[in-house]
Amino acid sequence: MFSHRSAQFFRLYSTSNGKSIRDVVVIGAGLMGGGIAQVTAAAGLNVTLVDHSQDALVRARNSMAYRYHRKLAKELPDNQQKAKEMVAQLLQHVQLQTDHCEAASQADLVIEAVVENIQVKKLLFQELDRTAAKHTIFASNTSSLSITEMADGTERKDRFVGMHFFSPVPVMPLVELTRLDSTNDAVYDCVKEFVKTIGKTSVDCKDTPGFIVNRLLIPYMLEAVRMLERGDAEAKDIDTAMKLGAGYKIGPLELMDFIGLDVAFLIIQGWHKKMPNDPLFAPVRTIQRMVEEGRLGRKSGSGFYEYKAEQSVDADAQIEKLRLIKSRT
Template sequence: MDAIARSVPVGVVGAGTMGAGIAQVAAVAGHEVRVYDAAGGSAAAAVEGIFQRLAREVDKGRLLAEEAEDAATRLHAVATLEDLAGCGLVIEAVVEDLEVKRALFTGLEAVCGPDAVLATNTSSLSVDAIAESLAQPGRMAGLHFFNPAPVLPLVEVISGAHTDASVADRLVATAQAWGKTPVRAASTPGFIVNRVARPFYGEAFRLLEAGSADAATVDALLRESGGFRMGPFELADLIGHDVNLAVSRSVWEAFGRDPRFTPSVLQERLVADGRLGRKTGRGLYVTDEPRPEPSTADPVAGLPTTWTGSGGFDPSAPGWSLGTDEVSLRLTDGRTAAQHTGGGPRTVVLVDLALDYAGASRVGIAAPEHAPKEHVDAAVGFLQGLGLAVTVLPDTPGLVVARTVATLAAAAADAADSGVATAEDIDTAMRLGVNYPRGPYEWGTALGWHWVAGVLDALAAAEDPVRYRVSAQLRDRAANGEPALETAEKLPPGIVLARRAAEAMLAGDAASRTLGMTLDDVVPGAAHVSMRVRADMVNGHGICHGGLIFTLADTAFAVACNSYNRSTVAQSAEVTFLAPAREGDLLVAAAQERHRNGRSGLYDVTVYRDDTTIAEFRGRSREIPGTLVPDEEDT
């Protein structure tokens, strides 16, 4: 299915931050865009704001002056809904109120031609419920952008029960033409991201409410051990606790108050007290005050250094253990250290999960409550000797990272089993929509679904048998093996080829491997590459060397350039540094080709950390004869 042609006008209803962002994306992509808002003057103000943002993009070198001028000429504020007649696509981005949206689409159906596609940007309401009163519900679907729409690549394309397949296909193709990465989802509560992400916040609040760990410690473990770019509490402070709680409540209510999605009482109290996060200056943290330090064990020295076991320190390996005559280290499986130790001769100290122990800077451990202090010190000293900061946690089922990852993996599996989306789309959505370090379904497969089910069983036995229940499908995975992920052959051929080309290019890039760069995602014309700033990457002032940041951006540029499997070389590149990066920061370079009536060879790269832009890079490339890998169509 072809994308909506650039010659076809696009309407946007709602001139708030999201609506204006969507209008900017469509205008830069080449469409005439008509912006309408029921509040007088709002549409004109939004268009003027877009003009200013386009000018800033030019000042930053991310947009050519003629591109900005062309986009500006295509943007129009309109005064009435009737002015949207003739639009081939109308996207709604108004208040999250079902009756307001229903009335709007009834009006749009009367105005727009029968072939026009109607789309809602709702993040939580049912597409079917919104389309209920339409005479032609088949032409309506969800097109859920993430804020800020001009920057974030993910778009969820939501099909209701009555959405025509051709309409969803056209929206997928259109999102791709606009430089976005679309994923398909069914119209179920929370769609993909808002549904699967609930445990990330829910488990953190449960740990805090139980007194198992303070906020700074939970955040530090999930960042420094789990590899997440922000911890759940700092992310909720950034989003706003009112917004985060509203999503949790919406999903909880939509699922009939399923205990898996029960909102946090503590978060409800924060909202009631006006402690909404950064926008009010105070949430779980105080914005203008130094962040509290996480719980970290004091240095331990002079203890036995002879540890034996299977495979060295690699708790991710099945059956891993390491120990002395008195202490045994094991990866947590959900059971407590006391349960593992039992009446045995050695104290079992459990190690929390990490994304990659070689790249982790912190690890959590737990020992039985009455374990001898010298046994705990021996474990702490050993781990500190590996260069890890150590957090000693209470003997809590699942510790911090393991329970979070297990519940996320279970949520992803449940979404796939319920037909919400494919496992591949779920993982893509969670990586690009909320910056997870690894797709939760892929993570569950790597850890083993028996391990995931085991952690949930332990949590069910210790805390809540309904909240942590294991579904029949997950139990089957654990017992009989993993159903295969959507295979690469089921993906669009262009994405398959882009991945193969990227893997081939990076396989020969020793410098990128030495710097620990990771390819997070690649599609034709776009790529995301990440790198953790190590101690050997900073100068005497503790700031990452600019040349290494340039190298990260250049690698993302190179991957994106070669994503069409046509050998490509750089003609020019320039970088602007905007903020310092320091040891421990996870930097992400997002590269995107600037399309101008086709491929341009001009790429923008943004290097960022959490919500801070570190550098902006622009590169120009040209193709030379040859390919990186054989095109399977030619073999």
């Protein structure tokens, strides 16, 4: 006969109907966090989006509504009223919160999507661990950092996973899932079912730097920048060559602009620190210089290419964020 505790565990982690995760908290209202919140709410789950900035939360919610309406307008060209109703339904599933500990207190799943810095993430999870419900699963959306290192500061290593989404989240179908040796089988199955519920496809990978995609992608982009530094080819020609010659939809320098040079810079720094003798991860001076100048790619309006003003964000705010991170490490 089940004990009360066993029955509660079964109820929380049973994946028979794919609905065991109902209340999700996403921390970080940037491009990734907003996208994760959108696909979660679109699947009919309750999501609380958390950020220290109320303005960032409002912008993220407005962006969700805009992106979702644009998608539905294409799918339902003859029923715009239905599209508006579906956007309203989406927003009914979204709550905004500035206190991450309060938001996580009764969540089934917490997904972290904050800046790509291990110390910031570890501190966040340690704070959450003290206030989140015992059954809450923790997941990091990191694209490059150690899931094991984040989990080590918590008391829930059996309920900790990596859940790496790809940008733009509403469009990209892949999620890289990383389990630890300590991750409970039922918890991992529950997370995989959640990924299915929100319409994504998961792949399993070990807790290695960059997982699958970025472990292959980052060295590729770095070599493209080195080619540019050496004068082997111009940026446009490098990107055109990879699109027309290799069949890629986007070139390596265009992709780095899309991801953000600040993000790439932090990833490279972290990998080089862990693997200083690996030439694949040797720092590239051009990237550091461009970040220092505020040329972060699309988000700042300038990177390897120039972008329209409406595609930009406050570059000064991004640079200040990087300074703050460096002061903590």
